[in-house]
Amino acid sequence: MLTFAIVSPFVALGLALLGILWFGRRLGRHVESSLGMKPKSTLWEMFFTMRTHGLADLLMTMQRAESGQPAEHPMGSKPAVDWxxxxxxxxxxxxxxxxxxxxxxxxxxxxxxxxxxxxxxxxxxxxxxxxxxxxxxxxxxxxxxxxxxxxxxxxxxxxxxxxxxxxxxxxxxxxxxxxxxxxxxxxxxxxxxxxxxxxxxxxxxxxxxxxxxxxxxxxxxxxxxxxxxxxxxxxxxxxxxxxxxxxxxxxxxxxxxxxxxxxxxxxxxxxxxxxxxxxxxxxxxxxxxxxxxxxxxxxxxxxxxxxxxxxxxxxxxxxxxxxxxxxxxxxxxxxxxxxxxxxxxxxxxxxxxxxxxxxxxxxxxxxxxxxxxxxxxxxxxxxxxxxxxxxxxxxxxxxxxxxxxxxxxxxxxxxxxxxxxxxxxxxxxxxxTPLAARVFSLPFDGDGPTPPLVAHKVGELVASYAQLNRILTTISEEWAYASRRSWP
Missing domain, CATH: 3.20.20.70 (Aldolase class I)
Incomplete structure (x- = not known):
């Protein structure tokens, strides 16, 4: 009797593990089979549905269907743009x-x-x-x-x-x-x-x-x-x-x-x-x-x-x-x-x-x-x-x-x-983000300051363009003056 009392818990545990294994294999075969079926004929429909309709939207839909009143949710909501x-x-x-x-x-x-x-x-x-x-x-x-x-x-x-x-x-x-x-x-x-x-x-x-x-x-x-x-x-x-x-x-x-x-x-x-x-x-x-x-x-x-x-x-x-x-x-x-x-x-x-x-x-x-x-x-x-x-x-x-x-x-x-x-x-x-930088007039962490060497070269280029612009303006004014002088 003592031997049976000692062995029986192990027998029960073994049977339980076998049952879990058998059930798990059955469930696995069922899941694997359902994966190949059309989603609308299995519970996998919810997977695709929730990709389009969020859980909060589904819960509020159920509220409306149950009560006929405007849906509510407590403790606030997440803004569409979290600035x-x-x-x-x-x-x-x-x-x-x-x-x-x-x-x-x-x-x-x-x-x-x-x-x-x-x-x-x-x-x-x-x-x-x-x-x-x-x-x-x-x-x-x-x-x-x-x-x-x-x-x-x-x-x-x-x-x-x-x-x-x-x-x-x-x-x-x-x-x-x-x-x-x-x-x-x-x-x-x-x-x-x-x-x-x-x-x-x-x-x-x-x-x-x-x-x-x-x-x-x-x-x-x-x-x-x-x-x-x-x-x-x-x-x-x-x-x-x-x-x-x-x-x-x-x-x-x-x-x-x-x-x-x-x-x-x-x-x-x-x-x-x-x-x-x-x-x-x-x-x-x-x-x-x-x-x-x-x-x-x-x-x-x-x-x-x-x-x-x-x-x-x-x-x-x-x-x-x-x-x-x-x-x-x-x-x-x-x-x-x-x-x-x-x-x-x-x-x-x-x-x-x-x-x-x-x-x-x-x-x-x-x-x-x-x-x-x-x-x-x-x-x-x-x-x-x-x-x-x-x-x-x-x-x-x-x-x-x-x-x-x-x-x-x-x-x-x-x-x-x-x-x-x-x-x-x-x-x-x-x-x-660049958008937050523009909205709040803040520096964007993806930009940083312009390197000094680049800034110097850009300054020289701007100065050159300014000088060229003055030369072209002078030429244009002289050409316009000469044209007026030669007009009969």
Whole structure:
């Protein structure tokens, strides 16, 4: 019996291996046979189909077929032209001189410097507006607020209703007044360190949205009186909205957020005429809890182009010293932030990356039954995801921000710079493609300077042609004069 007990596991293992071998050979013969068949008669059809129709397109097609509603996808989209990845950095060597890795670097930023209570940030990062209840849970908002305070930066409230816990944990709190109208109370405005009027965002443009009661937590249902409705056109004009806020709060910076568009310069002219302190441009690639794919994938201009064009216009129009420029949409970390600041931004807003950081070490416990980001979103009748551990989430967001601060400092030192002001003034960037070089007026890394010997020869040739041109001109003038003299 003992011998049988010892041998039987090996017999079972051997039989299992034989079964796997037999099944593998059968499967191999079937696959080999199917390769010779017409694709439309086998599963290989999907291989050819997905070469033409991407996986994202197929998934959205299934959404439309199932619901009859516009397809959505969360957390933003990839711009058709990724300009940021077409730009690199120019390292310092002797000219400019490389700085020590211990050299001090100034990452501080001030928004709305002309106001009596400007907003001071320890580094050029803002936590993007992600509204309570409309998108995020109260736990996620609190974790973000705690991390922002520890990092010395500000958090924006987002489109959702006022969350007292967020304000309580935020040392620097920006009230974003949405087009929904539920956070426009005078008492809430008095609590803000800065106010931003949301006229639209890249992932939704200015179309507005409606959130059903079943998608909202009880506190939000009570605050918005049922369904959450954000109008496509606000209840009053931007001029009236600005005047209303200014009458109550003239001490703190006032900003306006708009999606970046091809008529960007006209929008900037209108906002500067209203004496706006901070302009936020949301570029293509901005994330959202559930954006219509037809807008988030195909509307607006890239964040890099928005920063470059806005900075250039503000400089030319003479507003750059009194208007702070914030850009958002597809910012993944320190590298993107540094590139956008070099192109002209004062600060950048980060959203999706911070949610991923917040969920670190918490998703694995519930995946794959729970989509990763659902733990960050507000729980409702349709979202039963487990709640977020606030302390753990706050710690990981803070770590992400600390790493970003260190990476920004490293980028500046490696370029021989000591401040963000120098980064924007010198714009030490290199274009990776000829098109990016032309669009952003940057040197192309495939060209390089003209060798001195060649430059000297070209100069001599140009001088020779100039001398020949003078001789030919003199001959032509003398011939014309002689011809007139000989004319009867």
């Amino acid at each position: 940021l990845n077409a730009i690199g950095f120019d390292p310092a060597t002797f000219v400019p001189k490389l700085r020590s890795q211990n050299a001090p670097v100034d990452l501080r930023v001030t928004l709305g410097a002309q106001r009596s209570r400007p907003l001071h940030l320890a580094m050029p990062i803002l936590i993007a507006p992600m509204g309570y209840g409309i998108a995020l849970s109260a736990e996620t908002k609190v974790a973000l607020a705690q991390a922002a305070t520890l990092a010395g930066i500000a958090i924006l409230s987002g489109e959702g209703p006022y969350l007292p816990e967020e304000r309580a944990f935020s040392e620097r709190w920006i009230l974003q007044e949405s087009r929904g109208g539920w956070a426009h109370q005078p008492a809430v405005r008095n609590l803000a360190d800065m106010i931003e009027l949301q006229w639209g965002q890249a992932s939704e443009a200015g179309k507005g949205l409606t959130k059903d009661r079943a998608d909202l937590p009880p506190r939000v249902i009570q605050a918005v009186h049922g369904e959450a409705v954000i109008e496509a056109a606000p209840y009053h004009s931007i001029e009236e909205w600005v005047d209303e806020v200014r009458r109550q709060r003239s001490d703190c910076p006032l900003g306006v957020k708009i999606p970046a568009s091809q008529h960007l310069e006209s929008d900037l002219a209108l906002l500067c005429a209203l004496d706006i302190d901070v302009i936020t441009l949301d570029g293509a690639g901005a994330g959202s809890a559930g954006s219509p794919a037809v807008i988030s994938d195909y509307f607006g201009i890239s964040t890099a182009l928005a920063a470059y064009r806005a900075h250039r216009w503000l400089m030319q129009a003479g507003f750059r010293d009194r208007v702070s420029l914030v850009v958002s949409g597809g910012v993944h970390g320190a590298v993107d932030a540094a590139r956008l600041i070099a192109l002209g931004a004062d600060a950048v807003a980060v959203g999706s990356e911070l949610l991923f950081a917040a969920l670190h070490e918490q998703v694995a416990e519930h995946w794959p039954m729970t989509p990763p980001t659902q733990m960050a979103f507000a729980r409702s009748k349709r979202n039963h995801a487990p709640s977020l551990d606030v302390g753990q989430a706050s710690e990981h967001i803070t770590h992400w921000l600390d790493a970003t601060r260190a990476e920004l400092a490293t980028i500046l030192r490696t370029q021989g710079l000591s401040s963000l002001t120098e980064l924007r003034a010198t714009c030490p960037l290199i274009a990776r």
